[in-house]
Amino acid sequence: MEGLETVVLLGLAVLAGAILAPRVRVAAPLLLLVFGLLLGFVPQLRQIELPPETVLLIFLPVMLFWESLTTSLRSIRRDLRGIVLLSTLLVIASALAVAGVAHLLGLPWNTALILGAALAPPDATAVAALGRMLPRRNFMLLKAESLTNDGTALVLYAIAVGATLGGSYTPINIAGLFALSYLGGAAAGILVAGAAYLLLVRVRDPLIINIGLLITPFAAFLLAEAIKASGVLAVVAAGLIISFTSSRISTAASRRQTESAWPLGSYLLNGALFVLIGLQVQAATHEIDARDVGRLLLSTVAVWLVLIIIRFVFQTFSIAVIRILDRRPSQRQRRMSYRARIVSSIVGFRGAVSLAIALSVPSALKDGTPLPGRDDIIFISAGVIVLTMLVQGPLLPTVVRWAKLPDEAEEEELRLAELAISSAAVTAVDELAHELRINADVHGRIADEYRSHLSAMQALRGGSDPEATTQSRQEETTLRQALLDRKREALLGLSAAPFKTVLPRRNSSKPSPMSRSTPAGPRACLRWMSPRKSSQTTSREIRDLDPTVPTIKPAGSVGSMFGLTRSQFPRRATNDGRSGRSP
Structure with a gap:
């Protein structure tokens, strides 16, 4: 029962964070960490407790795979050199810098190197959020x-822990570990993604496709x-390959x-995960001697x-070196x-991977002797995670506004892509309607809708102000979403109000037994409650008035899904002026 209580508690915390975050104008991960x-x-x-294997085996594969599926391969190819430098050399430089500072503040070298390996990589889930x-x-x-930087950090961690436990490493050993981590992880991801592709490309059922994914x-x-090898890199490699081949695997339904x-x-x-990180930070503080809190806070x-x-120094130095080595004009844009x-x-947030390490x-x-400084590693790692999220997170919007980073090229590419696919749809609609033998009315309505959308896109692109285009x-x-909400309210209102507000009145030559001035007998009530052909007329009339309203059948079938009962079906006027129920 304790496990179920934990799941319910985490679910309630996530729900509360999702509700409160927009109201207090704080990013949901920050609020969940505070919770x-x-x-x-x-x-x-x-x-x-948050076992490290739970983070590595359950949380990370799902989250990293989804982030890989939504990562642009074109962006990776364009900035591949920078990505490789940041995910390898920057991680090593960060680990060594952290280890040096931690050693100056009292940690042994081996322990300081473990701390550096834990805190070197920015966290993918925190960055995405x-x-x-x-x-x-x-x-x-x-x-x-x-x-991709977790592979470097995990190799550094393995080397630091191995050295602490008495192992020795040569440059060749270290190079072999890095090669196995990256090349082995990439190979495993490619192999699994290839097998998944061969299986899923033959399947059209959306449920089976998503189970395979x-x-x-x-x-x-x-x-x-x-x-x-690196399991993290394997997941990322598999996700990128599935993303590249998704047009052949996925269907519209999937x-x-x-x-x-x-x-x-x-x-x-x-x-x-963010809630659990907050809990683990609290647990870490209770393991520390009160006399060491001041020193550890300073170290954090x-x-x-x-x-x-x-991070800033490394990027500045690497840009200067690249400027000397590569003088091509195209590099200036990068x-x-x-x-x-x-x-x-x-924006270099730390998160779950650092805490798991x-x-x-x-x-x-x-x-058998206790590893020196283990509690210090956990305390400092947890403290840095909190600082990166609770200080850098709220500070980031202000810094982004100050930086005024341009992004018009990406917006223009998106507009061109949408214009191209809209043009393709308008070109193909007549041919497809003929091949599929679509009714002329349906064909004309859909064709007009796509042509209208294309005309609007062309008019928007003709504007000279990108901000005005985006605002439009x-x-x-916003208007389309508001109209959908209003249509939904009208549909739900059918279950709370008589249909006479929607349908025109219609006279009836025979009043319903339930509308008589004298109490109806049991047999009359049973006749009224039994399904009759005329009960389908109401649904058909509603569809004639608004084709978007679905058919509503008597209670016990589809009507019960909307909360409709017999007592809520529409009243109508009878010949003698009295109100009667539709049979």
């Missing part, structure tokens, strides 16, 4: 980096772990199902500042301005 910190004050909840306000190119660059990240992760189910599952897991702030500074580098430094640190050495599209979307 976790507050829940940690409850002694019973403080006992909830908090970095969406960035321009598209900057967001995709950061997202691709955060998806759900199994794919776990299979890739397990295969990579079996060969001692895409609709995917776009509904996967974001929901990812949001729930992500939200629960120092490490946090070093991570921000080293270089980040100093404002963009400041934004990139602020910290929690997985062995508690004892080979001889947003207003169109």
Whole structure:
């Protein structure tokens, strides 16, 4: 029962965060992290543990796979060099910088290196949740980096832990570990994605397709772990390949199902993870001696500042080196301005992977003695995670507005793409209607709708102001959503009000037995309650008035789904002026 209570509690916390976040104008992950910190004050909840294997085996495969599916391969190809530098050399530089500062503040070198490996990589799930306000190119660059840097961090962690436990490594050993992590992980992901493609390309059932997609990240992760490679990279590689081949695998029905189910599952897991991080931070503080709190708080702030500074310095240095080595004019468009580098430094959030690495640190050495500084690693890691989210998260919108990063090229590409597909639809509608033998009225209505949409798109693109064009599209979307809400309200109102507000009155030569001035007998009531042909007339009349209103049948069939009962079916006027019910 304790496990079920935990699940319900996490679900309620995620629900509360989703409801309150728009009202208080705070990103939902930040609010959920605060909820976790507050829940940690409850002694019973403080006992909830977050096993590292749970994060690595359950949470990460699903969330990383979904983020990989929604990552632009074109953006990765365009900025591949920068992504490789940030996900490898920057992670190593960050780990060494953190280790140096932590050692100066009192941690042994081996423990400091473990701490550096834990905090070096920005977290993909935190970046995806908090970095969406960035321009598209900057967001995709950061997202691709955060998806691939975990492999470097996990190799550094394995080396640091192995050295702490008495192992020794040569440069050749280290190079082999990196090669196995990256190449083995990529190979495992490619193999699993290829098998999934060969299976799913022959399937048209959307349910089977999505079940196959759900199994794919776990299979890739397990295969990579079996060969001692990076399971995280295997999941990312599989997701990118499935994303590239999705047009051959997915159908329209499966895409609709995917776009509904996967974001929901990812949001729930992500939200629960942030709540659990808050709980673990509380638990970590209770393991620390009160005399060490001041030193650890100072270490936490120092490490946090070093991570921000080293990211900015590394990007500045790498741009200077690339400028010297590569003088092509095309490289000038790829270089980040100093404002963009400041934004990139602020957006380097830490999250679940850092905490999972910290929690997985062995508690004892080979001889059984406690590993020195393990509690310090957990405390500092948890503190840095909190600082990156609760300080950098609210600060990011202000920094983005100050930076004024351009994003018109991406917006123009999206407009051109939408214009191209609308033109293709208008060109094909007549041919498809003829092939499918579509009714002329239906054909004409759909063709007019697509031509009208294309004309609107062309008119919007003809405008000279991109902001005005974007505003016009947003207003169109807002109006359409408002109309859908109004239609839904009208449909739901049919179950709460008589249909006489919708339908024209119609005289009847024979009043209903339920409308007589004298009480109706049992037989008359039974006759009225029994289904009759005329009961279908009401539904047909409604459809004639508004084709978008679905057929409503008597209670016990589809009508019961809308909460309709016999007593709520419409009254109508009779010849003698009395009100009667439709039979």
